[in-house]
Amino acid sequence: MKAAIFYGAGDIRVEDRPVPEIGSEEVLVRIKAAGICGSDLHRYRSAPKQTEGRMFGHEYSGQVVEIGGKIQDVSVGDRVGIEPLVGCGKCNYCLSGMYHLCSHLWHIPSFMEYQKFPRNKVFKLPDHISYEEASTLDCIAVAVHALNLSSLKGGETALVLGAGTIGLLTMQTAKAFGAGAVYETGTHDFQVRLAKELGADAVVNIKTENLLEKMKELTGKERARYFELEAPRGVDHVFEAVGGPKSPLEDALSVVRRGGTITAIGSPRNPVNLSSFVMREVRLIGSSSYAYSKSEPEFRIALNLLSAGKINAKELVTHTFPLDKIKYAFDVAADKEKWNSVKVIIRP
Numbered sequence: 293m294k295a296a297i298f299y300g301a302g303d304i305r306v307e308d309r310p311v312p313e314i315g316s317e318e319v320l321v322r323i324k325a326a327g328i329c330g331s332d333l334h335r336y337r338s339a340p341k342q343t344e345g346r347m348f349g350h351e352y353s354g355q356v357v358e359i360g361g362k363i364q365d366v367s368v369g370d371r372v373g374i375e376p377l378v379g380c381g382k383c384n385y386c387l388s389g390m391y392h393l394c395s396h397l398w399h400i401p402s403f404m405e406y407q408k409f410p411r412n413k414v415f416k417l418p419d420h421i422s423y424e425e426a427s428t429l430d431c432i433a434v435a436v437h438a439l440n441l442s443s444l445k446g447g448e449t450a451l452v453l454g455a456g457t458i459g460l461l462t463m464q465t466a467k468a469f470g471a472g473a474v475y476e477t478g479t480h481d482f483q484v485r486l487a488k489e490l491g492a493d494a495v496v497n498i499k500t501e502n503l504l505e506k507m508k509e510l511t512g513k514e515r516a517r518y519f520e521l522e523a524p525r526g527v528d529h530v531f532e533a534v535g536g537p538k539s540p541l542e543d544a545l546s547v548v549r550r551g552g553t554i555t556a557i558g559s560p561r562n563p564v565n566l567s568s569f570v571m572r573e574v575r576l577i578g579s580s581s582y583a584y585s586k587s588e589p590e591f592r593i594a595l596n597l598l599s600a601g602k603i604n605a606k607e608l609v610t611h612t613f614p615l616d617k618i619k620y621a622f623d624v625a626a627d628k629e630k631w632n633s634v635k636v637i638i639r640p
């Protein structure tokens with residue numbers, strides 16, 4: 293079969309690999325759609341040494357072509373969404389259903405024609421969900437997990453920083469969870485348009501607009517006793533979905549209300565002054581991947597939201613490419629401004 297192998301920064305080659313052999317509790321899936329994630333792009337650009345000769349990707353869907361001898365509730369021909377996360381299965385985190393925090397957590401890679409998965413990682417898809425839409429389930433589950441951690445209550449207001457795939461899905465998931473007004477920031481015009489189209493109550497283009505001024509308009513303003521300056525009253529919840537060296541985590545502290553929450557989904561890599569976070573009793577929450585909410589897989593909750601039409605994933609898929617064009621696909625995903633790309637999908 294064909295599989296994409298990474299050799300270094302900007303160096304991906306499609307090579308021949310054997311089709312994986314399944315065990316009795318595994319299924320073999322013909323991968324039909326596999327999305328390029330921001331974390332794949334990060335490795336594509338920076339190429340850490342340990343990624344040489346490895347396969348990437350973890351957002352996928354496909355069709356079951358073979359099942360292990362002990363499996364009875366999945367059939368050959370089933371269309372499935374696939375959860376990529378696998379823990380060690382033995383540590384305290386794994387045993388208590390928090391396998392996303394396992395120190396041996398890994399993603400089963402996807403940029404290839406066939407892949408094998410444990411039975412409990414595949415979820416049957418209803419007919420009305422396309423393979424492309426289903427390949428975003430991993431991203432929707434990330435949003436579901438962030439919302440669960442934030443403890444957002446019905447009617448509360450939220451601001452999502454960032455209008456990439458995760459930002460746009462978090463905005464929609466916040467609405468599905470019953471948020472009142474949900475605002476969003478974007479850096480490119482096409483992101484702003486898309487965020488509005490997908491239901492954001494207001495979108496701030498941080499390239500051309502001032503976030504603080506805009507939040508004063510949207511949430512009202514107040515003046516503290518000893519301060520000259522007026523500040524926005526702020527939203528109940530901020531979700532940070534940008535990450536990297538330009539993460540707006542500090543902005544988040546100026547636009548969240550006192551006692552509000554900031555849930556960081558991106559990986560901020562810049563220094564942040566957290567002084568106002570203590571005085572204002574802001575709760576800062578880190579959110580990584582997903583696992584269970586109570587005893588329900590968050591991946592299943594994501595599938596239910598998508599299936600019920602509460603999440604529009606179709607509009608996020610801006611480009612699709614065959615596996616042979618994977619290098620080109622990565623370049624399109626990497627330059628959002630040039631290509632107006634949001635989610636770029638490989639069809640192996």
Ligand SMILES: [Zn+2]
Nearest residue numbers: 329330331351
């Ligand atoms: Zn991802």
Ligand SMILES: [Zn+2]
Nearest residue numbers: 380383386394
């Ligand atoms: Zn573990």
